[in-house]
Amino acid sequence: MFGDTPISHPPKHGFPKSVRLLRSSDFRKVYDNGTRHTCPFFAAFCVPGGPGIHIGFTTPRALGKAVVRNRIRRRVREAVRLELGELSAAWSIVFNPRRKTLECTLPELQAEVKRLFIRCSKNSPKPPENALPSSCEATSS
Template sequence: MDARSWRLAAGRDVIASRKSRPSAGRSSVPVRGFPRAVRLGRRSEYQAVYRSGQRRSSQQFIVFFRSNGGEHSRFGISVKKALGGAVVRNRIKRRIREILRLSQSEIPSGWDIVIHPRSTVARAEFASLQAELLRLLRSVVK
């Protein structure tokens, strides 16, 4: 899935917040975030993936997935409270979202995917997280 399809899925370019908008004189480049169209939002959507989907696991992640028959994949991230306080859990989610954002073109389309990080994710380097998560996401298609 390329960056263009995420923009199309969102219906428009994602706009930066006021704090992150460039000041006058700088070029205005749209921020490519994590649009609502590529997110799983409802509990029922997560439950459908758990009930009728498949699962792959690695040392740092457990990935649940099922086909959604759509043009793009949708993602959900679920971090257990056992992994740490809110600051730690939110940092883990931000890192996973950034991996997904940077790797849009390498992620297979047409899947609902729920990502469960394991406890080792909090201390792991970003590059190793990215490599392992992409390997798991590529295995979804096989």
């Protein structure tokens, strides 16, 4: 659904391209079909399913000039990168940061991201009981 290479769990440290939402059509799908979660530092749109985890960031021009928007984006991206291990299922999430992101500390931002990921993991759809694990392939005899 999103991206070309599925990844079940990204590396602990790093934010590879395979985990990022890059195309505007992918962002649109998340905005249109996602559930909105809010906190003082960001709004997040979350859609379950798809091949692996995909994360995107949007920073509106209303937040300031490019330097300010880039600083906000870097802070949120770092908090997400540090907490990716908490996301236990395949989700596509778009983060829409707010101006308060500049005023908070990284641990505060991480705590909100972790809270969102735990909430998403609890709401993960359960696979059908007769479904094969993704690592198994059906063989015909």
